[in-house]
Amino acid sequence: MLRWRKQDISPEEGDVRPTASKLVDDNFEGASFFSASSLSDWYVRPAMILTAFILFCGLLFNAGAGLFKWLDQPIKHLQVLGSTQYLDSNKMLSKLAINVQGASNTASILSVDIDAIQQVAQEEPWVNAVHLKRRWPHGLEIEVREQVPVAKWGEKGLLNHQGDIFWPVDKKGLEHLPLLNGPSTDTARVMKQYHSLSQFFKGSGTLMSGITLQARGAWTLLLDNNIEVELGREKILARLRRFLELYKGHLYSQAEKIERVDVRYTNGVSVKWLPVIDQVNNK
Numbered sequence: 001m002l003r004w005r006k007q008d009i010s011p012e013e014g015d016v017r018p019t020a021s022k023l024v025d026d027n028f029e030g031a032s033f034f035s036a037s038s039l040s041d042w043y044v045r046p047a048m049i050l051t052a053f054i055l056f057c058g059l060l061f062n063a064g065a066g067l068f069k070w071l072d073q074p075i076k077h078l079q080v081l082g083s084t085q086y087l088d089s090n091k092m093l094s095k096l097a098i099n100v101q102g103a104s105n106t107a108s109i110l111s112v113d114i115d116a117i118q119q120v121a122q123e124e125p126w127v128n129a130v131h132l133k134r135r136w137p138h139g140l141e142i143e144v145r146e147q148v149p150v151a152k153w154g155e156k157g158l159l160n161h162q163g164d165i166f167w168p169v170d171k172k173g174l175e176h177l178p179l180l181n182g183p184s185t186d187t188a189r190v191m192k193q194y195h196s197l198s199q200f201f202k203g204s205g206t207l208m209s210g211i212t213l214q215a216r217g218a219w220t221l222l223l224d225n226n227i228e229v230e231l232g233r234e235k236i237l238a239r240l241r242r243f244l245e246l247y248k249g250h251l252y253s254q255a256e257k258i259e260r261v262d263v264r265y266t267n268g269v270s271v272k273w274l275p276v277i278d279q280v281n282n283k
Contacts, residue, residue: 073108073136073138075138075140077139079139081141082144083146087127095124100117109138125166125168125169128146129144147160149174150177151177151179163191182214183213189213197221201223204248208221209222217233227260230262232264239264243269247261251271259272
């Protein structure tokens with residue numbers, strides 16, 4: 001009896017079966033191929049997207065730069081707007097034109113430094129506020145709000161309606177304004193006191209033309225006939241009423257001879273008379 005061994009049986013033609021080791025090799029090669037493909041997709045796609053984004057940004061930047069260059073036209077026209085009574089608009093316009101042109105002698109509507117030009121305009125004492133506007137393609141408008149003087153402050157300054165001091169060189173035509181004096185930090189207080197006390201002079205035949213607040217808090221009035229009235233620091237209204245009664249009754253007829261009246265006394269007043277030569281000149 002013949003015995004057949006497994007290794008003696010040859011496989012039939014076409015009946016090829018992979019061995020266990022072969023299957024393992026094929027699976028390994030497939031795994032290696034899948035890993036390389038996934039790694040390629042991981043960095044190629046983001047790189048392509050980033051490159052496209054950079055190109056788009058470059059095109060957008062170039063387009064924006066071209067648009068800005070087209071819009072940034074040279075400034076050819078300056079105009080000062082606003083109603084002005086004391087401000088010399090032509091002089092201010094010439095000064096601003098020099099600053100707009102600068103060292104390069106050219107200026108463009110988008111590149112010009114609006115804040116710097118506005119600061120130059122505000123250096124003019126008669127300017128209370130200023131606002132600049134671009135008028136494309138070649139214009140720059142300077143809208144000015146002028147100071148409104150309500151009183152003289154000391155020998156050189158003026159007060160506006162907000163109680164701010166400004167210092168113009170030319171004060172012609174403002175002689176009629178009241179003359180106020182005092183610490184620069186008390187302008188509002190001085191203005192309020194002037195308006196309050198000036199009401200008492202209605203019907204007295206004379207008017208207040210100024211008031212001074214001394215450093216120690218004492219008040220001195222100036223009348224339109226140049227008489228000074230010293231009221232002191234206390235009982236201001238009571239002392240003023242006493243002065244007005246005495247002035248209407250006795251001093252009014254002698255006003256051109258009086259230099260100063262001191263009403264700080266309890267039961268009377270002190271009158272300082274002008275020198276005789278000044279009395280003659282006042283007649």
